[in-house]
Every structure is written in structure tokens, then in C-alpha cells.
Amino acid sequence: MIPLTWYLLVAAALFCIGVYGVLARRNAIAILMAIELMLNAVNLSLVAFWRYLHPERTVGQAFALFVLVVAAAEAAAGLALIISIYRNRETVDVENIDLLRG
Amino acid sequence: MLSAYAVVALYLLLSLALLGATLLLWWALRPKKPNPLKLEAYECGVQTVGDTWVQFRAQYYIFALIFVLFDVEAVFLFPWAVAYNQLGLYAVIEMALFLLLLLSGLLYAWRKGALEWV
Amino acid sequence: MGQIYDFIYNLLPYLGMWLHGFLRSLGLSEEAVFLVVGLIKAFLLANFGLIGFAILTYVERKIVARFQDRLGPNVAGPYGILQPVADGIKLLTKEDTMPAGADRWVYNLAPLIIATCALAPLVVIPFGPGAIGADLHIGVLYALAVGAGALVGVLMAGWGSNNKYALLGAFRAVAQLISYEIPSVLSVVIVVMIAGTMSTVGIVQAQDVPYLFVLPVAALVFLLSGVAEVGRTPFDLLEAESEIVAGFHIEYSGMKFALVFLGEFVHALVVSALFAVLFLGGWRGPWLPPYLWMLIKMSVGIFLFFWLRATLPRIRIDQMLNLNWKFLTPLMILNLIGVALVDKGLRAAGVSGGMWAAGLFLFNMAMLIGALALPGYLGRRARMAALAGEAEAEAVEAPVAAH
């Protein structure tokens, strides 16, 4: 049997990788990908808690599904923003996208 | 339950191995006569002009976007469909509301002309 | 006589039982027996896919040739039956080319991913009671999900080739595949809803009446989007030879090309197998053994694919997208709601069995006729309006011209 802490440690490490990506990458799409990693880490810990604490209840799986919706909506809207910015500014480098009005 | 997935994993690994084996066999059998001309991008014999990065239409992105959101909606439908036989009318109505909201999104895209290719 | 019939009828379960007993007699533990049986199943299934691919290439050429009043392959062996072998040898002795500037790993891994993802759903296809690779709770969802993995392979092929046509072809292919995934997923949801399970075995067992006669709209849409997802005529614009040469696999040669091709044919096989499982009642049928029924029902779908390919021209990309987003997707959403309501209504009225099936069938047919009539009516009205507008414009212009 696998201890619960293993899953939590993997989830924590994945989350930290995501944090690093968000802080350190320059490309906006790469930052979005790092956010997806973080959301996955959250999902992983949600499902792990569900399995080990309350497998008879559905709350863990249901929340993981809602996180998935958020991830999809975030990816769709975020990437649309990035494409729109690229169209106007010819760049997706967040170092150069620092003005509130173009 | 995990045992069923063990078979799935075995199957995936085995088919990957079989396909890889045919590639290895090919690697052993095929002739190797390199020639820089053979390595050019094939465009019906015409010399390649410009970059591979031709202009893409943002329209592709719009369709992918609608697809992603409808796929997410379909994912919610699956557990509902499995439980459907034990649910009452209220569940059908809730799902109908869920779907009609999305359909209105599709209609919005239609009205805005986001579904037109040209 | 009865014994022989029984033996042939139950061939697969008997084989399984014999294998289990044989392995146990070798002194293996229950887990080891499970592992070995799983390995044998996996091997058989993978080879079913690979040999099915070889046979299908031959059968397709023969059938299409017959449609076009030709003979088809007839040189290699009697009736050209060794043609797949000859093709295989030819492909094995072809030189490998990798275009300059190709992304080495991406380019070489793409065919493997495409072929593996196409083979993957076979493991949940039941060929008889108990004759299935793995009866997953999420059977059909698994089949849909791993099928989607091929999209990534296609994009990898398009990107890795460093070729305009390949990239354009990959974009087109993915746009088409993702569009038609929605109606096909929705039709699968309708089947899951009526059957009450996602397991393929459970769906077959639930079909006392084949769902083709209960949910004809879902069946038709599933088949149509299946044709589109396989990328065969009339939806073959993702490899349109005359426009973008061959699509995303333009730069592949030899065995790598064969793997991409295998992906296409096995995908056709999988779609027809899923169609048989979801709508034709799977292995169930009178007299004949289950595995034969399954194969017969699979070949129905396959034959339809070849028939369409021999008959229809290619449609344009905007037509392809319009058909999906403006017709099939709204139709399937409304059909899903309608079927759910009618089913609840029928059940509340205490109708079951044949009458229930007939009720749903009638509802579906009414919906289908309505859905087919509506675009025709709207199109006619639009044309009339356009004609009237032209006539008016002429009437306005005429005095000016006379002047």
C-alpha cells in the first residue's frame, strides 16, 4: 500500500515546480502551462485526500471536476488574451507587457 | 479494479513494443544512401520559398476553444448519464438547463460570425 | 453434432478456461496466471489490430476497385491476396528520409504515438461474453480519451516535419478531428444514459433491442462523425492529395509512413467496432457464435466506410465545419434532452420493452425529419429573399438604364 504522504509530497513538488515556472518564465504561454501544472497538483492532492480519508463520499472527485472546469476556462480565456496581445504588440513576453494600456 | 488496468498497461506497452520492433526491423533492412537533395522539404518538387511558418488563421483557435469548452461539458454529462436511471425528472431538467446555457453560447458564437470560416 | 456446435459457439470461453487450467497445472500462482493470461490477451489484441490493418488495405482496394469497375490487386498470389505482404516488404526496404531542419525526436516519435493511440481502444472491445481485454468501468470513456491522444501525434508530425504542407495539414486534421469529437461524444452519452453504464460489456448486455432501433439519430451521428474522425472521404480534406499533397504525413517514408497509415485503418476498425458495440448489440445475435456476430457487425461499419469513399467527392473545409457546428452539435444537444425527457415520460407511463423502444424510435425519427427539413426550408427562404432582392435591384436600375 502506498502511504498518503507520498501522494501529498508529489503534489507539493509539482505545485512548487509550477510556482517556479510562473515566477521565472518570460513567455506568457509558458506561464499558463505552469499554472496548469499547479492546478494538476491541487487535483492530485484532492483525489488523494478523497481516496484516503472519505472514499465513500463524492466530494473529492466532484471538486476535482470543478477544478478541471476552472482550468479549461482559464486556458481558453487566458490564451485568447495572449493571442490578442500578440496580434497588437507582436510579443508574448511578459517583461514587455507591463503597461495597463498599450 | 487495478488488475484490469494492469491488462491495459500490458496491452499498451506490448503494442508499442510491436510497433517499435517493426521500426527496428526496417532500420536493419533499409538502404542508407544519404543525399542532401533527399533531405529537402517536399513541396511537389518546387524549391521551398520562405519559411515554414506561414500565417495561420486565428479561426483555428476559435474552433479549438469552442471544442474545449464543449468537451468539458460532455465530461459532466458522463457521470450524470451513468446515474440517469436512478434520477428523477428534476435531474433531467437540471441537465437540460446546463445544456441549454451552453447551446446559447454556441448561438452567440454563431450570431457573432465566429463560426464562419471565410 | 450438438457438442461440436457448442464447442464452436463457446470457443473463446473454452479456450480461456483451458488456458487457465493449463497454467495452473504448471504450478503458477493465481497472480502469475492472471499476468500470463493478460499478456496473451494483449498479444492477441495487438495482432488483431495489426493483421486487421493488413487485411483491410487489401479489402479496401478490392472493394473500391469493384465500385469503379476495375479488378484491383490481382498479381501477388491468387486474387492478389498476398498484396499486403508485398506492400509490407516494399515498405520495409524503403529508405528513411528525414527533412533537414526536422525536429528529430518529435518527428520520429509521432508515428509511434499515432499508431499506439489508434490501437489502444481495442482493449475494451468485447468479442463475446468474457472475451474482452479489460472490462473497465469507464470503457467507452477510455476509448474516446485514448483516441484523442492521436491528436497530439498528428500535431507532432506536422510540427516536426518542418514543412508548410505538413503543418497546414496537421492544423486542418486537428480542426476536423476536434470538431467531430463533440457530436460523437454526445451520441455516446445518450447510449450511456439509456444503458446506465460506461462499461462496453454492460452496454452490450443492456441492448435487448439494438440501440440502432431505439436511438437512430445518435447512431447516424456517431457513424457520420466516425467517418469524419477517421478522415475518410467525404471528410478526407485533411489529406487532400490535390491541395496539400498528403497532409501531415507528407514527409514520412517507409515504415514510419506505414505506421501513420496503420493508425488510419485501425481507427476505422475501432470506430466500426464501437459502432457495433454501442448500436448494433455487440456480440449478441441468434445461432452464430458471439465472436462471429461481432466480426460481422464490425464489417458492416467498415463496408460503409469503403462504400462512402468510393461514392462521394470531398467537401470543403467550411462545409465540414458548418455541418458540425451549425447542425450536428445543436441537433445532438437537443436530441439528448429530448431522449431523456421522452424516456422519463415513457417510463412514468409504465411503458417498457418493445413499446418503449418504438416510442423512442418514433421520437427520434420525428426529430430527424424535422432537423433535415429545417435547413432546407431556411435555405429556400434565403434563396427566395436573395432572388427578390435582385429583382428589386433590377427594377430600380432599369429606369436609370432607359434614361
Next chain:
Amino acid sequence: MTLIQAVFILFAALTLGAGLMTVLSRHLFHAVLYLILSLVGVAGLFILLEAEFLAGVQVLIYIGAISILIIFAVMLTRGMARNPGPPLNNQSLAAAVIAGLFFILLAPVLAGFPWPTAASGVPADAIEALGRSLVDPNQFALPFELASVMILAALIGAIFIAREKR
């Protein structure tokens, strides 16, 4: 170590290794491919956790849909993909320190806390129960409808933003 633990370590290594490559990879397209690999690893972990429905959903949505969307976006902003500058900004060292510190603080808490574990296994009708609870007014009926509203909002917003103005 049992077989199942070995499988867990394999999937965990796949998830973390590919995740690390996602944030480090120079080439944006390769980063997406590593992201996909990482998500496959997470799907494998879901199967080990006996959340098979979520594993299927993970493959269908993340790999079959979201990553496709990301690849499309990468291709549409291909000017950046072709000649990538340095992938990391000048605060990358600080970021590494922050992420590392975060993990170092988090890990002992997670490892040291005596998590209670339920004795019961996953019920056979877990997916069915999930479906029931999604439309149950006492459980997730409201979030469920709100999810639809959210998808609708994302759809309308994203189309409005990404449409080519003519």
C-alpha cells in the same frame, strides 16, 4: 518495495521530471509536449488512487483538448516560438529559491502530520454516486449549474477577445 509502489514511483518520476522539463524547456513546443507527458503521469497516479473516471477525464480534457489549445496558441504566436530568447527572466534564481523554500517548508508538515485513513475502499458505484451528487440539490447542484455559467462566460469572453476584427 511492492510492485504497486514501484509503479507509483515510476508515475511520480514521470510527472515531476516532465513537469520540471516543462518549466525549463527552451523550446515552447517541447514544453507543451513535456506538459502532456506530465499530465499522463498524473492520470496514472489517478488510476493508482482508483479514481478511474478522473483519469479518463484527465486524458480526454487535458491531453485531448487543453494541450491542443495550447499548441494552437503556440503556433499562432509562432514569432516567439521560432527564435526564443532566454526562456527565463532575471528573477529566475529568486524564483527557484522561493519555490524550493516553499517545498522545504511544506514537506515536513505533509510528511509529519498523522493523517487519519479511512478503512473503507472505493465503492463500486463511485461514478454513479458522483453523477447523483452532481444534480443533488443538497450537494453540488448549484456549483454544477454555475460551472455551466462559467463555461458560457469563458466561451463568450474568449470568442470576443480572440475574434479577428474586420
